[in-house]
Amino acid sequence: MSEALPGGRRIAVLGGGAWGTALAQAMLRACHSVTLWARDAEMADAIRKRANPRYLPGIVLDAGIEATSSLAEALKGADCVLAVTPAQSLRQVLNEAKPYLAPAIPVVLCAKGIERNSGALLSTIAGEILPGTPIAALSGPSFATDVAKGLPTAVVVAAREESLAAELAALFSARNLRCYSSDDLVGVEIGGALKNVFALAAGAVAGAGLGASAQAAMVTRGFVELRRIGAAFGAKPETLMGLSGLGDLMLTCSSAQSRNFAYGLALGRGEALAGRPLAEGVPTAAIAARLAAEQGIDAPIISAVAAILEGAITIGEAVSMLMTRPLKTEND
Numbered sequence: 635m636s637e638a639l640p641g642g643r644r645i646a647v648l649g650g651g652a653w654g655t656a657l658a659q660a661m662l663r664a665c666h667s668v669t670l671w672a673r674d675a676e677m678a679d680a681i682r683k684r685a686n687p688r689y690l691p692g693i694v695l696d697a698g699i700e701a702t703s704s705l706a707e708a709l710k711g712a713d714c715v716l717a718v719t720p721a722q723s724l725r726q727v728l729n730e731a732k733p734y735l736a737p738a739i740p741v742v743l744c745a746k747g748i749e750r751n752s753g754a755l756l757s758t759i760a761g762e763i764l765p766g767t768p769i770a771a772l773s774g775p776s777f778a779t780d781v782a783k784g785l786p787t788a789v790v791v792a793a794r795e796e797s798l799a800a801e802l803a804a805l806f807s808a809r810n811l812r813c814y815s816s817d818d819l820v821g822v823e824i825g826g827a828l829k830n831v832f833a834l835a836a837g838a839v840a841g842a843g844l845g846a847s848a849q850a851a852m853v854t855r856g857f858v859e860l861r862r863i864g865a866a867f868g869a870k871p872e873t874l875m876g877l878s879g880l881g882d883l884m885l886t887c888s889s890a891q892s893r894n895f896a897y898g899l900a901l902g903r904g905e906a907l908a909g910r911p912l913a914e915g916v917p918t919a920a921i922a923a924r925l926a927a928e929q930g931i932d933a934p935i936i937s938a939v940a941a942i943l944e945g946a947i948t949i950g951e952a953v954s955m956l957m958t959r960p961l962k963t964e965n966d
């Protein structure tokens with residue numbers, strides 16, 4: 635990137651959903667010029683007219699977000715790219731974008747998940763498709779509606795090169811979006827991906843009427859599983875104590891504003907699940923359970939969530955299984 639002061643860059647946002655649109659707003663507020671790519675031309679048209687009725691109903695967007703359904707147009711002259719489509723579509727979107735991406739332009743991964751079929755972290759996918767491209771991830775407690783409205787929050791931007799993370803954090807920060815930087819790319823990715831699984835579980839506990847105590851106990855023991863899996867991936871424990879781990883767990887495990895929590899709530903209440911908004915925790919639970927089993931990592935809550943989602947056990951059976959495990963010390 636050029637040496638100019640923060641602000642005044644061309645940012646391409648790939649994804650016309652809730653988070654892509656909210657981040658486009660945030661980039662505009664950080665004084666960048668923003669072009670958002672939505673695969674649906676009607677959506678691009680709506681965003682140009684300052685609305686995203688499908689994903690951010692009722693929010694009037696700030697004037698100035700360019701939007702297009704042409705990847706070539708969105709990426710032309712971009713100084714930085716934010717990849718904001720769901721985790722399971724990242725591979726396809728990066729492959730489609732590749733012909734229009736200049737190699738030195740950083741790509742910032744903003745989805746939260748692990749690829750269902752391969753078990754790959756999103757940075758691994760990006761590294762395979764775009765070798766040589768600087769890769770970063772943005773994560774932390776940040777509901778799209780809050781960010782789109784300009785409510786304050788803090789997130790973390792991570793890259794293996796600390797200088798890139800710091801540069802991007804400075805570029806993205808604005809009055810109500812405080813971006814910390816981190817060199818623990820994997821830790822930030824794991825925290826963001828796995829918190830969705832525990833948000834699903836927290837919602838299911840609430841929906842099944844198991845009580846606030848059960849919810850707190852489950853989230854706390856879930857955090858232990860997050861730390862174990864994080865350690866296996868080489869994440870720093872302090873990263874998981876930060877915005878992308880603990881911070882996002884606190885947010886999404888306690889609020890039905892979270893789509894993962896809301897999905898779990900519906901599951902716990904025995905309501906229909908088809909046609910619900912995106913819940914990234916669903917595919918991630920399945921692959922995280924498989925990865926934990928393959929690596930001999932004790933992750934009973936993740937395994938239970940995966941088994942419930944695939945219909946192998948009921949919530950009642952999961953509770954009984956979790957409550958009757960052999961007793962042990964808390965820190966084992």
Ligand SMILES: NC(=O)C1=CN([C@@H]2O[C@H](COP(=O)(O)OP(=O)(O)OC[C@H]3O[C@@H](n4cnc5c(N)ncnc54)[C@H](OP(=O)(O)O)[C@@H]3O)[C@@H](O)[C@H]2O)C=CC1
Binds near residue numbers: 745
């Ligand atoms: N919403 C939030 O509060 C936050 C979300 N995130 C993360 O951001 C990621 C995206 O979430 P979010 O924007 O909320 O999701 P939404 O469901 O709101 O939107 C998803 C967007 O991705 C598009 N899309 C889906 N599949 C493809 C594909 N194969 N190719 C191109 N575009 C595709 C959809 O297009 P179409 O409408 O045409 O289907 C839609 O524009 C997730 O990983 C989520 O965990 C992170 C922080 C906050």
Ligand SMILES: O=C(CO)COP(=O)(O)O
Binds near residue numbers: 774892895
């Ligand atoms: O990641 C999020 C907030 O930080 C959004 O969570 P949901 O996808 O569960 O709505």
